[in-house]
Amino acid sequence: MISGMRTSRWALVLLLVVVGCGGSRGSSGSASSGTSSSSSSSTPAADTGPAPGWPTVLVVGPGQGPALYADSDDNAPPFGYISEGTRVQINSAPANGRIKVTVGGQMVTHGWVPLSRLLAYVNQRGRIDGTPAYLGANDPVGIVSQSSDGSFRVEIRPRLGRAGAPDLGPYVGSVPGDWLVDRPAADGDTGLSPGEFRRVPANAEVPVYDRPGGAVIARLPALDPPLTVVVIRNQSGWNGVRIGVGPFLIGYIQGELEASSADQLGTRPTIGASTLEAGHMPERIAVEEGTLFRVQAGTYVDFYQEHVSRLRGEGWAREMSRASGSDAIDVYVAVDDACAVRGTVPSATLTRVTEGE
Numbered sequence: 001m002i003s004g005m006r007t008s009r010w011a012l013v014l015l016l017v018v019v020g021c022g023g024s025r026g027s028s029g030s031a032s033s034g035t036s037s038s039s040s041s042s043t044p045a046a047d048t049g050p051a052p053g054w055p056t057v058l059v060v061g062p063g064q065g066p067a068l069y070a071d072s073d074d075n076a077p078p079f080g081y082i083s084e085g086t087r088v089q090i091n092s093a094p095a096n097g098r099i100k101v102t103v104g105g106q107m108v109t110h111g112w113v114p115l116s117r118l119l120a121y122v123n124q125r126g127r128i129d130g131t132p133a134y135l136g137a138n139d140p141v142g143i144v145s146q147s148s149d150g151s152f153r154v155e156i157r158p159r160l161g162r163a164g165a166p167d168l169g170p171y172v173g174s175v176p177g178d179w180l181v182d183r184p185a186a187d188g189d190t191g192l193s194p195g196e197f198r199r200v201p202a203n204a205e206v207p208v209y210d211r212p213g214g215a216v217i218a219r220l221p222a223l224d225p226p227l228t229v230v231v232i233r234n235q236s237g238w239n240g241v242r243i244g245v246g247p248f249l250i251g252y253i254q255g256e257l258e259a260s261s262a263d264q265l266g267t268r269p270t271i272g273a274s275t276l277e278a279g280h281m282p283e284r285i286a287v288e289e290g291t292l293f294r295v296q297a298g299t300y301v302d303f304y305q306e307h308v309s310r311l312r313g314e315g316w317a318r319e320m321s322r323a324s325g326s327d328a329i330d331v332y333v334a335v336d337d338a339c340a341v342r343g344t345v346p347s348a349t350l351t352r353v354t355e356g357e
Helices: 008-019
Strands: 055-058 078-082 088-090 100-104 107-114 117-123 133-135 139-147 152-155 170-175 196-199 206-210 215-218 230-236 238-243 248-256 290-296 300-302 308-311 315-322 330-336 337-348 351-352
Touching: 078 107, 078 230, 088 139, 133 170, 206 238, 215 248, 290 330, 300 330, 308 337
Parallel strands: none
Antiparallel strands: 055 088, 055 117, 078 337, 088 100, 100 107, 107 308, 117 139, 133 248, 139 152, 152 170, 196 230, 206 215, 206 248, 230 238, 238 248, 290 315, 290 351, 300 308, 300 337, 315 330, 330 337
């Protein structure tokens, strides 16, 4: 899924204007000089690689708004978007809730991403201590921090697998570091306890308890048709259930539940990288306003006097602003749907395209 498409122009321009970072404002009120020509770009500091024990690759999870920032500092301006499912190389230890990454593919991009926008997969299954969550092999988790023993605190959001039904949680627990991998196994997880498929009441919010007669740990949304859960055990009118399509919520639901079937459990969401046929315009560029250009392969994109991207293939761009007398044009550029960035490129790298051509 691609987020931040229609708001991209104004979100990035507004933040650039507010932050300033030495840029001047053009006549339109946008930050026309906040980025500079590639001919004067400085070389960013060398990457140090991930911290010991950290994954070398993580995956971009769902989220709204910009994902790429110029630095780890709170005031560092954003300059780009990354699509859910895109794999990124980790280039630093976490700093101020962000981590430096490289986005590969047809537009190699370097920047700082909020750790909350990244996830890993687990290669083991098990109940997570201190939470009502159960992880199956290949389930996604968000990384919160690394503990001194090498384990990781992770954020777990049980998924219900139904359109319009939000994830449950989040619940924070710990998993061993060697549980975390950057992609799910091809054969899936077939080792979950089968149980019995049962349907919760329709059009009614259903509380889930940590134990029979205990505390409420979640409330299932009122849906019609209702959710189907897997009943693992029965105890004096209480159903011990596994809820969701992975990650799972483990708890108890009171009362009689109607019989259901496996095909009613819901659909397990897939987190796949965006793909685009060669020569097709990326969606973020297609929905943006501004003069349309093709961008030469090999072009560097600069943001605040640093190279942030290099196009490996021919790209597309929308003009954001142009300073009088400058050879650098401020553009929003992408090669495919994986990543789009704001920055300047030399005018000689651009070829104007007629809209709809």
